[in-house]
Amino acid sequence: MPGVPYRVDSVLAGNSGRTIDTLLLTFDDVAILPGLSTVEPHDVELSSRVSRSIFVSIPLVSSPMDTVTEWRMAAALARLGAVGVIHRNMPREEQARHVSMVKNVSPSPWSEVPRIRLPDGLDNYSLILEELDAGAAVVFGDDGIKGYLVLERHDAQLWLEKARYLSLYLTRIRPFPTIDGEGRLVVGAAVSPFDLDRARLLEKSGADFLVIDVAHLHNRNALSSLSRLVKEVSIDVVAGNLGTREGVLDTLARAEEVAGLRMGISSGSICSTGEVAGAAVPTLTAVMNAASALEELGLAGRIPIIADGGVRNAGDAAKAIIAGASAVMGGRLFAGADESPGPRIRVGDKLYKPYRGMASRGAMERRFAVDRYSRQAKAVEEGVEGLVPYTGPVVKTLYELAEGLKAALGYAGAQDVTSAWKAKLARVTPTGSREIRPHDILLG
Known part of the structure; x- marks a missing residue:
């Protein structure tokens, strides 16, 4: 199991006498401990897996959000060695069309710019x-x-x-396009565990893998539905979202066919679950919990873990990988790119793009308006809407993230993703966290 060299002590929870034996750590709470490096940063290998049978050159996945991933984003990422997951906030037939469009465009990274x-x-x-x-x-x-x-x-x-x-x-970076056995681009699609008809249609339309898209999969009804769904489709199914070791164990006990785990509860910049409902498992901790569960089951390294939520930069992505993730899912990372859905919006002399959580009012209203099969489990909003800076073509974002990841894993002494799991993270005090950022200077 990826190790973090510190001890967690129990503390009393109020006057109840109960103890809290879990410390929830997020990316800013830890730093990568430098290790002996045997390769130069530019030689660090970033290839990895998103699920049991989906391989990528770059361990990055775009989130299935309606302001992040439709066919243009998914096609662009796959051409560049990553992969995208088409959101489900649309009628199932429309989502299937987006999948088909990705499967039918040229896989060459030189398609748009020859x-x-x-x-x-x-x-x-x-x-x-x-x-x-x-x-x-x-x-x-x-x-x-x-x-x-x-x-x-x-x-x-x-x-x-x-x-x-x-x-x-x-x-x-020298990536290979993410393609299937027929040379077509690979694409994932989001689905509710309760929507078996959508899952079947997406598989028929060419989706290479499905990503279960619920805020809290560790629910008896959701797990029962998942166990049926994974038996009805022949493509990989990534289960999520989960946050705890027990959640992973229960999921795999009910659905051993699961091909990947999507970990993180309420860490996204547009997610307000932690504030509204008081429930959260920061992504770093969720990934460590999953790694612990898989080690207990003898499945370490066999079921890929996707770190989902709160990743702001390559440093956060590297910490997630060292904690045990095989890939990192990004929403805000890609929301500002030209290939994301939604218009460019000018505010003063700056350009922005819309970004919202899938549990925000606008996203929920769209879901129930366009999809008559959608079921409403909660009426409360657990997401917000806003604008993020326009960042240009997504290849710019990928280049910066890939270069940063190579540098970070090089510091850790890792030569690839799997060797990064042997690297170490250490807790940082608030004072230490301030010190390792630029300080005592007026930045221009």
Whole structure:
């Protein structure tokens, strides 16, 4: 089991005499202990698994949220070695169409921004881009990248960023597209454990794996439904969300066919469950709980753990992996990208994109309006809505996260994801947490 070198003591809970024997740690409570590194950071291998049979070059998954993942995001991530999960806040037939669209687009990472060689004697380079139906292209020569061609239009800056970061990402990170046995892009889809018809339709439409999408799977009815669902489909099913060791043990006792675990309760930036309901298991702790349960069952490393919620940067992602995760799911990480659903919104001189929790009022109203099969378990809102800064093409986000992950795992002395599970995290005091951030300087 991934180890954290500290002891947790029990403390009294009020005057009841009961004890609290679990300390809930989040990313800011720990730091990565540096270890002996045998490889340089750029040689750290990031390939991993999202479920038993879904392999990725980059251990990143986009969250099934209606402001994060539809077909454009899922296709872009899969082309770049990650993977996306189509949200279920739409009629089942529409979700199936999104899955089919991902399966039917080109898997090449150069699909939107092609690589070309310029012919001699050509004066009007824009003709090449118009013929290729592209806003930009990466120009190659005998000794590598020569530059970029960009059409002069209103979104020229976006296309220039796409071209620059795509060439950087593919030459430095060197991922493989996430494809199935037929060479098509891999895509996941979210489903309620109670919606077997949706699950069957999504499998028929080409979904490679399903992600159970409930806030609290550790529920008798939800687990009973899950146990039926996993027997009715032949593709991988990732179960979640869960937070505790007992939740994992009960889930696998009811549905041993589960191919992955989605861990974290109320850690997302737009989730208010911890405030509204008082219930939470921070993602770091949830991942450690899952790793402990799998070790107890003799399944350590055999059922991938997805860390879901609260991951803000590559450092958080690395901590989640060291704690035992095989992959990291991001909502806010990807919500500001150009490929996420929703319009760009200008506020003053800055651009933003909408982002909301799936238990926010707006998301719940949409779900019950568009899906007559949706069942309402709770009326209380457990999510918020707002805006996040527009971050440009998702390849820029992936490049920065991948480079940061390589650096972080290099510090930990890991050469890949599985060896990172042997690395160590240590608790940090509030004073120490402040010290390891930039301080005593006026930042420009």
